[in-house]
Every structure is written in structure tokens, then in C-alpha cells.
Amino acid sequence: MTAGLLRSADTMCARRLDHEHRGVRGNRRSTQRFRVANAIVEDARLNHIDTREPDLHFFAGSDELFAEQRHVYDNAAAWYVALFARRPVRSVDIDFETEHSRLGVRLVGPAGLPVETTDGARELRVLRLGGAPLPADPFDATEIRFAVLRLAEWLDHDAVRIVVADLARGEVSVAEPDASRGRDDLDEWLAERVARIRARIETPTSRAGVECGWCPFVAGCPAHRAS
Amino acid sequence: MVPVRGRLSGAPSVMSPRDTLLADIVALSPSSLERWNRCRREYRSRDLLGLPESNPGPPADMGNLVHSLLRMIHEQGTCRDDAFVTDVLARHGVDGVGPVSGFIARHRVRCPADASRSRHELELARFHRAPAPMFMATGRLDAVWIHDGLLDVRDYKTGGSFFERVADDPRARLQAWLAAPIAARNALGVRVRYEHLAAEIDDDPDPFEPDADELDTIGEELRMVVAQIRAEPTFAGAADTAVCARCRYRGVCPDSATPAEPAWPTPPDEC
Numbered sequence: 151m152t153a154g155l156l157r158s159a160d161t162m163c164a165r166r167l168d169h170e171h172r173g174v175r176g177n178r179r180s181t182q183r184f185r186v187a188n189a190i191v192e193d194a195r196l197n198h199i200d201t202r203e204p205d206l207h208f209f210a211g212s213d214e215l216f217a218e219q220r221h222v223y224d225n226a227a228a229w230y231v232a233l234f235a236r237r238p239v240r241s242v243d244i245d246f247e248t249e250h251s252r253l254g255v256r257l258v259g260p261a262g263l264p265v266e267t268t269d270g271a272r273e274l275r276v277l278r279l280g281g282a283p284l285p286a287d288p289f290d291a292t293e294i295r296f297a298v299l300r301l302a303e304w305l306d307h308d309a310v311r312i313v314v315a316d317l318a319r320g321e322v323s324v325a326e327p328d329a330s331r332g333r334d335d336l337d338e339w340l341a342e343r344v345a346r347i348r349a350r351i352e353t354p355t356s357r358a359g360v361e362c363g364w365c366p367f368v369a370g371c372p373a374h375r376a377s
Numbered sequence: 378m379v380p381v382r383g384r385l386s387g388a389p390s391v392m393s394p395r396d397t398l399l400a401d402i403v404a405l406s407p408s409s410l411e412r413w414n415r416c417r418r419e420y421r422s423r424d425l426l427g428l429p430e431s432n433p434g435p436p437a438d439m440g441n442l443v444h445s446l447l448r449m450i451h452e453q454g455t456c457r458d459d460a461f462v463t464d465v466l467a468r469h470g471v472d473g474v475g476p477v478s479g480f481i482a483r484h485r486v487r488c489p490a491d492a493s494r495s496r497h498e499l500e501l502a503r504f505h506r507a508p509a510p511m512f513m514a515t516g517r518l519d520a521v522w523i524h525d526g527l528l529d530v531r532d533y534k535t536g537g538s539f540f541e542r543v544a545d546d547p548r549a550r551l552q553a554w555l556a557a558p559i560a561a562r563n564a565l566g567v568r569v570r571y572e573h574l575a576a577e578i579d580d581d582p583d584p585f586e587p588d589a590d591e592l593d594t595i596g597e598e599l600r601m602v603v604a605q606i607r608a609e610p611t612f613a614g615a616a617d618t619a620v621c622a623r624c625r626y627r628g629v630c631p632d633s634a635t636p637a638e639p640a641w642p643t644p645p646d647e648c
Contacts, residue, residue, distance in 0.1 A: 359502055362513050
């Protein structure tokens with residue numbers, strides 16, 4: 151289960167949902183859309199390999215960015231340094247997947263940037279580049295719920311802070327969840343999402359629509375057989 | 378030296394940024410096609426790179442509201458029922474004499490009275506498989522009516538008018554091609570009509586009613602566009618004052634004829 155599948159469980163074409171869920175290999179997608187966001191997260195992670203404040207020197211970016219991507223990257227890097235200034239932290243390595251044995255699923259994919267402060271407090275940073283406005287409550291966003299579930303063991307700690315930052319607009323939303331925002335609520339939410347996906351892929355009927363524009367499985371799709 | 382005979386299955390490949398710009402199947406929509414025709418660089422920034430706009434245009438709130446109201450009015454009743462229309466507008470905080478009600482009133486005189494069926498905000502997708510290159514055309518049609526042997530596609534316009542004939546607008550040609558299979562299945566002809574609902578525009582452009590040959594021609598036009606996209610070496614900007622002055626990426630475009638500072642927020646200097 152990826153964050154994308156959980157987010158689109160109700161709306162994605164059932165055939166595509168089924169193919170994505172099973173990891174079916176489709177036509178090649180463009181990867182450029184995620185290039186700037188991935189570069190920012192990776193460079194921030196490198197910045198904090200040792201306990202350090204953010205420093206623009208670590209945000210060199212790639213020579214292979216297009217000029218427009220470079221502008222977006224530089225502005226995002228400047229916002230990262232400004233928004234997280236004077237907070238020396240160390241990045242924490244995490245596995246690429248988390249097994250959820252009770253539901254029989256693996257949660258797979260990026261889970262933000264987990265960091266620790268010098269006094270041991272734990273912080274999950276989720277970095278965005280524009281798009282939808284930041285939720286007033288970070289837990290309203292699927293990506294946050296997913297990241298918290300991915301890092302549940304690591305986040306099971308006295309002092310936890312969750313920061314969602316939009317590095318295109320320079321906005322942040324911060325939550326310091328207490329015991330009432332417990333694991334049970336998130337587990338319940340995940341169970342509902344997983345059940346929904348499983349129900350929909352039982353009959354993976356294809357549906358033609360705007361979504362087909364970025365579906366990698368259209369070449370063999372019954373909805374386009376007559377084409 | 379060991380001769381290299383191929384790549385091991387599963388081994389990572391090294392691809393240049395140019396190689397990873399395009400998916401195997403290029404997607405075309407009326408908006409992306411318009412951007413491609415206007416400026417290769419804008420098309421790349423928006424449709425291939427998905428970058429946030431450096432200089433956003435005015436919000437489309439009014440247009441979105443009118444589209445949404447027209448959909449609701451026709452899904453729940455009819456635009457000819459004055460009391461019902463007034464009620465729908467009131468439920469959305471719109472009074473009966475403002476500009477929004479003017480848009481609705483100007484639609485009413487264009488609305489097909491004798492339509493047997495209609496759909497609003499209809500999503501369509503049509504896949505072109507062969508001859509190469511493959512592509513996927515998609516679009517969301519504002520309204521589709523069936524009447525007089527026609528599948529009548531309506532595109533509500535709340536802004537300016539730029540074409541005297543709908544047939545001259547590549548976006549409309551794509552819409553006709555998208556709607557053609559549905560029309561054919563129902564033994565209907567295709568018509569695309571623009572409804573210019575702004576008070577300052579007197580006449581709609583001539584509707585477009587392509588026959589089977591013209592629809593084939595459109596398919597070939599779209600295929601050629603996709604071939605051009607796949608072959609495009611540089612994605613150079615249009616560097617045209619009229620185009621660049623309205624471009625939403627002019628703040629980050631090195632080819633802009635009207636360079637500007639990006640309008641996005643920047644951190645304060647003391648940071």
C-alpha cells in the first residue's frame with residue numbers, strides 16, 4: 151500500500167487501482183514531475199547526516215535540473231533553511247517499507263524526513279512544493295497519516311513534532327500530537343482504507359476518463375479496446 | 378576489455394533528463410494542446426515538469442462558479458424554470474441581477490430546448506494505438522446534448538472570444554475527436570459549439586460539425602503533434618511579447634520576451 155493508493159482508494163479507476171496494488175508493470179511514466187521535490191528531501195537529509203542547522207551549502211541540487219526546475223529548487227531550498235533555521239537536527243534512516251501484520255499489508259514509499267534534535271526529541275518533516283493548501287490539522291492529510299503509520303515505532307516517544315512545510319509558498323503547519331491522537335485512530339483509518347481498496351479490486355472494472363492521461367496501463371485496457 | 382552485450386534484467390538504466398521527460402504514452406488535453414501550440418517551454422514547465430506557476434494569472438473563480446451552477450441547474454431541473462434558477466442561485470449566494478445571473482440568462486437562449494438527453498462535465502478519454510506514436514487524449518466536456526441527430530458538445534466561455542470559427546480552434550477539434558466514438562455508437566453527428574456568455578460578446582463563433590473524413594484528419598493532426606512532442610529537441614520558448622506577457626512561467630523562463638520576477642513568496646533577507 152502506498153500513500154497514493156490510500157488517498158485514491160475511492161476515486162481511482164478500479165482496474166488501475168488493482169494493477170497499482172499488485173505492482174503490475176505498465177508503460178513507462180515520466181519521472182520529472184517529482185525531480186525537484188525528491189532533490190530537496192534528499193539534500194535536506196544529507197544536510198542533517200550529522201546534527202546541524204539547515205545550511206544552503208548542502209542544497210546544491212543537480213546539474214541536470216532544467217532552468218525552471220532550478221528556480222523552484224533554489225526558492226524551496228531557501229525556504230527550507232529559513233523555516234527550519236536554528237533547529238539543529240540529525241536525519242534518521244528508515245526502511246523503505248513497514249509491515250502491518252494485523253492487516254496483512256506492507257506500507258511502501260517515502261515517509262517524509264524524520265529527524266531528531268540534540269535532546270532526543272523526534273520530528274517528522276513533510277516537505278511539499280505547492281499544490282493543495284496546507285491542512286489546518288496535519289492529520290487531515292493522507293500523506294501525514296501514512297508517514298506516521300510508517301514511522302509508528304520510531305514516533306512512539308514522549309516528545310514528537312510533526313511539521314508540514316510548503317516550500318513554494320513558505321508556509322508551515324505544526325502538530326504536536328498527544329496521546330489522544332493515538333495509534334488506534336490511525337489503525338482504524340488504515341483498516342477502512344485497505345478494506346475499501348480490497349473491495350474495489352474484487353471487480354476491477356475499467357473506467358475511461360481524464361485519469362487515463364496518466365495511467366500506465368491503458369495499452370491493454372478494455373475501456374480502450376476499440377481504439 | 379569485456380564486450381558489453383546488453384543490460385542485465387532489473388539493472389538500473391542511466392537516462393538523461395531529456396529521456397525521462399516523456400512517458401511512453403503522451404497525454405493530450407485541450408489545455409495542454411493549447412499550451413504546446415503557444416509555447417514549447419510553457420508546455421514543458423506545466424505539462425511535463427508539473428512546476429508551480431511563478432506568476433499565476435487571475436483566479437478563475439467566476440468561470441468555475443458559472444460552470445458549476447450550469448451543471449447543477451441542468452442536473453436538477455431546467456434553465457427555463459425561472460423560480461428554480463433563482464432558487465439555485467440564491468442557495469449559492471448569488472442575487473438575481475448580478476453578472477452571474479447574466480451568464481445564466483445568456484446561456485438560456487442558447488440551450489437546446491428539445492434535447493432528449495444531456496450530460497454535464499462529461500469526462501472522456503480516447504486512446505490512439507497505431508500507427509505510432511501512441512497517445513491518450515482526454516478532456517472534460519462542459520455539456521453534451523443529444524438533439525436533432527446530433528451529439529452537441531457545448532463549451533461555456535466566460536472570457537474573451539478568439540476564433541470566428543470553432544473549427545479553427547485546436548481545442549475544439551480535439552473535443553470533437555474525443556466525442557466522435559460516442560456519436561458513432563449512437564448514429565449521431567458531432568457538433569462542437571462555443572457559448573460565449575460574457576455580456577460584451579455578441580456572437581458565438583460558427584459551430585464545428587466535422588464529418589467522418591474530417592474526424593480522421595483530426596486524428597492524424599493529433600498524431601503529428603505527438604510525433605513533434607516526442608522529437609522536440611530543445612523546448613525553446615516562444616520569445617514573443619504577446620505570448621510571454623501572459624505566461625505564468627515568465628518569472629523563471631530564460632527565453633521570456635517579457636522577463637519578470639517570480640511572484641511566489643521568498644524568505645525574508647534576515648533568514
